[in-house]
Amino acid sequence: MKELWEITKNLHRAKEYFENECAYNIGVFALKDKIENDLKSFNLIDVRSYDDYIDGHIPFASHVPLEKIYDNFDKFTKDVPNVIYSSTPACMKALKCALIAVDKGYPCMLLKGGFKAWEKSGFDVIKDD
Numbered sequence: 001m002k003e004l005w006e007i008t009k010n011l012h013r014a015k016e017y018f019e020n021e022c023a024y025n026i027g028v029f030a031l032k033d034k035i036e037n038d039l040k041s042f043n044l045i046d047v048r049s050y051d052d053y054i055d056g057h058i059p060f061a062s063h064v065p066l067e068k069i070y071d072n073f074d075k076f077t078k079d080v081p082n083v084i085y086s087s088t089p090a091c092m093k094a095l096k097c098a099l100i101a102v103d104k105g106y107p108c109m110l111l112k113g114g115f116k117a118w119e120k121s122g123f124d125v126i127k128d129d
Contacts, residue, residue, distance in 0.1 A: 024098075025112045026083055028121045035059060043077045045084045047097045048115065052087065056125040058118055061085075066093045069100055076106045085111035085118070 008014065026034075034042055039060065046053050046061040053063045064072040066086075076082050082101060086093035091114070098108040111118070119125060 024109055026109050027112045028118045028123065031058075031083065031111060031118070032121075032123050040080070042080050042109075043075075043082045045075065045082050045097070046115070047084060047086050047093045052115075054128040056115075056119065056127050058085070058115065059124055059126050061126075064097070066097050069097055073101075073104060073106070076101055076104075078106055081107045081109045083109045083111055085114050088114045088116050 031044075035044075035058075044058060044061040045064050046057045047064055047066045047069070048057075049065060050063070053061075053065075057063070062075040064075050082098075084094045084098050084101070086097075089095070089110075089112075094110050094114065098110055101108050113120075
């Protein structure tokens, strides 16, 4: 444990970490504001299963299940960040998708907390039949 405390003393490394967290993550409140005021500044991608997507997704989200990402790069953009989300950060689908997309030249961000955080905040959810 002492080793972890020693790492925190490296302020340059800490600053770099926090800058990356801010640059590559967006919170649900910031995303809601972007949806309401600046919809053209990002592209929203839901990487959950089809059943999860139709059961409820964030407005304006395109559905690209992780296992079909290579067939769906037409839903991504290189002009603005692709905000990617899955159910929760623990499932790792959004992170894996972002890694693949960035490797193909698409700028990406992750929705901090995923769909569960969006839903918990009480924001609008679209349900498809």
